[in-house]
Amino acid sequence: MNLSRIKKSTLALFAFAVLTSCTEQYIYQNQDFEDAITVEATLTNELKYQEINIARTRVLNDTVKIPESGADVTVVDSDKNVFHFNEKDGKYISVIEFKVEPNKNYQLKITTKSGKSYVSSPQVLTTQNTIDLETTVEDKNGVRGIQVSVKSFDPTNTSKYYRYEYEETYKIITPHPIETRINLVKQNGYYSYVKVPAPPNIQTCFTTKHSTGIRQTNTTALTEDRVKYPIRFIADTDYMLTNRYSIMVSQYTQSQAAYDYYYTSKKMFDSGELLSPNQPGYVVGNIKSTSDSNEKVVGYFEVASVAKKRIFFSFKDFFPSEKPTEYFTTCNARLYYFNEIEQNDYDLIKTHDFIGDGPGMIPSGFYMVEKECGDCTSFSSNVIPSFWEN
DSSP: OOTHHHHHHHHTTOOOOBOSSTTSOOBOOOOOOOOOEEEEEEEESSSBOOEEEEEEOOOTTOOOOEEOTTOEEEEEETTOOEEEEEEETTEEEESSOBOOOTTOEEEEEEEOTTSOEEEEOOEEOOOOOOEEEEEEEEEETTEEEEEEEEEEEOTTOOOOEEEEEEEEEEEEEOSSOOOEEEEEEEETTEEEEEEEEOOSSOSEEEEEEEOOSOEEEEOTTSSSOEEEEEEEEEETTOGGGTSOEEEEEEEEEEOHHHHHHHHHHHHHHHHTGGGOTTOOOOOBOSEEESSOTTOOEEEEEEEEEEEEEEEEEOHHHHOTTSOOOOOSSOOOOEEEEHHHHHHTTTHHHHHEEEEEEOSTTTTOEEEEEEGGGTOGGGTSBOSOOTTOOO
């Protein structure tokens, strides 16, 4: 899992108010902002290359997150197995694929290039669960759409705390097929237009988006550990539903301490307290410096079981007698005369695509549409995802 998508706006810019215990009151501190190391990591029971993000917080108005380069990063389990992580693309990736096993403790250890060392408290894998996804037609604030909800049940009643992410992918089909492109050729100091074949497979694409923010729920007030959580609502006018849509939801079963950390971080951010220059506090996680007990460490090392589920659907599955949204933007062809193209320093050739000649034996210009109306690779990918089902 990649926690930087969830918390980068929180951890990259600010530190939080101090939590001395997951069951005690949070103490808000007003103080000058201090540069601090940030750690973002969740190890799961998936067999994969696990990932850890380590960076530095910056001054309040600096939005650039600086990776902590050159660190020695390991995870050690209670059987003394050591999992090493190598730095790659600003992250630390495990050298081998591995998964977190039940009934073992896992501890993160970090030594920076400057010689500072950090260690997490031991963490154990949470209860493993399965999930299902339910889709229903609902009305929210006067908007009709599709509600996707997560359903799960833990008969052991030991899970209680949950966090969610999702990844959604939708199919794009542009309204204008592009077969020919216009290029400029300079000859004898003058530009002329040359028609060339357009690249293949530029009319159908697939866009993938990842959820942002922190999504959580708990069942502590219920007699059963049963979840039905509304994870995603999509308006029926949203183009994502027009052709084919897929969503994969991940449910992370959290410990109470991890749940409290995320919950308080979200609560502070949503309340606007993090935006106050007079209150740049931080929430204490489960990682500490072994060389300086007063050093502030931002972030959390989490070990969590994860359950995933993917489904596919489209507009016609719910509204078979209605027409979906045709496209996400208006695509009207327009005749651009040659002098107009030249007056725009030929930028129109770069931002628009050719769909036909203007009237006359010698064309007066070109009929063109904005590039996104004919070439979806200008903003998306034409690579069919490996999981895609038609």
